[in-house]
Amino acid sequence: MQTLSFTLNYLNTLDNLLSNEYDSITTKEDFIVLLYHIENLMRKAEFKDKAWFANNQLRLVFGRKSINGKLTWKLDIMLAKLQKSGILTSTPYDKNNHKTRYYSYSPLFSYELQSNEIKIIKENVSEKYYKFLINNNKLIDDKAKPQFNLLKSDRFHIDSEKALKWIDQQYYIERSINFDQKRCYIRMILDLEDKKIIAVEGEKGGRIFTNFNLIKRELREFCTIDGEKLSSIDLKCSQPFLLASFLYNLYPDKAKAFYDIVINDDVYLWFLKKWQDTGNKFYSCFDYSAGHKIQKTISNRDDAKTEFLKMLFKSTGTKPQFEIIFEKEFNELYKLYKPIQSDLAATLQRLESSIFISACNEHVNEGCLSVHDSLYFKVEIRAKVLSSLDKAFSENKIINYVFH
Secondary structure, three states: OEEEEEEHHHHHHHHHHHHHHOOOOOOHHHHHHHHHHHHHHHHHOOOOOOEEOOHHHHHHHHOEEEEOOEEEEHHHHHHHHHHHOOOEEEOOOEOOOOEOOEEEEOHHHHHHOOOOOOOEEEEEEOHHHHHHHHHOOOOEOHHHHHHHHHHHOOOEEEOHHHHHHHHHHHHHHHOOOOHHHHHHHHHHHHHHHOOOOOEEEOOOOOOEEEHHHHOOHHHHHHEEEOOEEEEEEEEOOHHHHHHHHHHHHHOHHHHHHHHHHHHHOOHHHHHHHHHHHOOOOOEEEEEOOOOEEEEEOOOOHHHHHHHHHHHHHOOOOOOOHHHHHHHHHOHHHHHHHHHHHHHHHHHHHHHHHHHHHHHHHHHHHHHEEEOOOEEEEEHHHHHHHHHHHHHHHHHOOOOOOOEO
């Protein structure tokens, strides 16, 4: 038998709503495995609150049972019971896209979970179910294997109790996260608690994605290696800096003015001031979560950072506000930039990965993990990590970098 972790409040709420539905056909284990799977699907979805899955494939996982002499898919029985008990809601079948329903937690279930989530309970699940849940994630790539091994080992630990208290603080006191974010963060913490480690290389940019670098920065404060808290360094203004360095190496004359601003100024605030100088107070853009156009403004550095990333990642459709500014202020460079824009985001991510992943893997056995443009490590190896980063930047002909 294997175990999965849940909060006591979550399991108590399930028992209260489902106790009459546990029987020889649909057991408690069946329900927690299905809901665990649905939570993981919601966590990976764009808006974090809906799960879609191919019913035909998932039916095979749970099999069929004979009811009154008729074979019935257990998945269909469980989904009906979960909706009847007020735990799940579903959308209608999407005939146009030939997709089954989307499932999400009901408002009732979300309401019933409105209490502190501190105590953790481990539930036994069969090897068959555990294998299904593990295989449902791409677990490990060769490039990610060193970090996978460290996270999987007893050397890495997360203080789940303190992490859950932090999540509760943000949800109940600070009101800085919503219920779906809370649910997502809790599941990520519990996966680390269970050593259910994911470590994969991104398909386009070569970034390594792990449970550690997917959790919020604040939650990494509760992580240790060999019992020691972790120090970190990250590249200042990483995307603008890598963009400017890449363009400067290609077109030193045309890119120098932009490069100098990135190196010597706060590029986000520079673009913000240029936008404010236009006299615009709002601009119209499509909000995919709302499904319609909205009016937006750019009023602070965080807004400016978001707008800059739009310029980098959005290569089709309406021009982002900062791309319009970039074209006006650096017209000759823009003419060289535009033809390569669609591939540039992935190119810069590959550049970032070649620097930070290579430096990380040199010291992973000593206690080092990557978070894209930053590294987390035991304090005692800081000098070694910095030396490896210096070497990696030099090999890529990049200078003037600054770490936080």
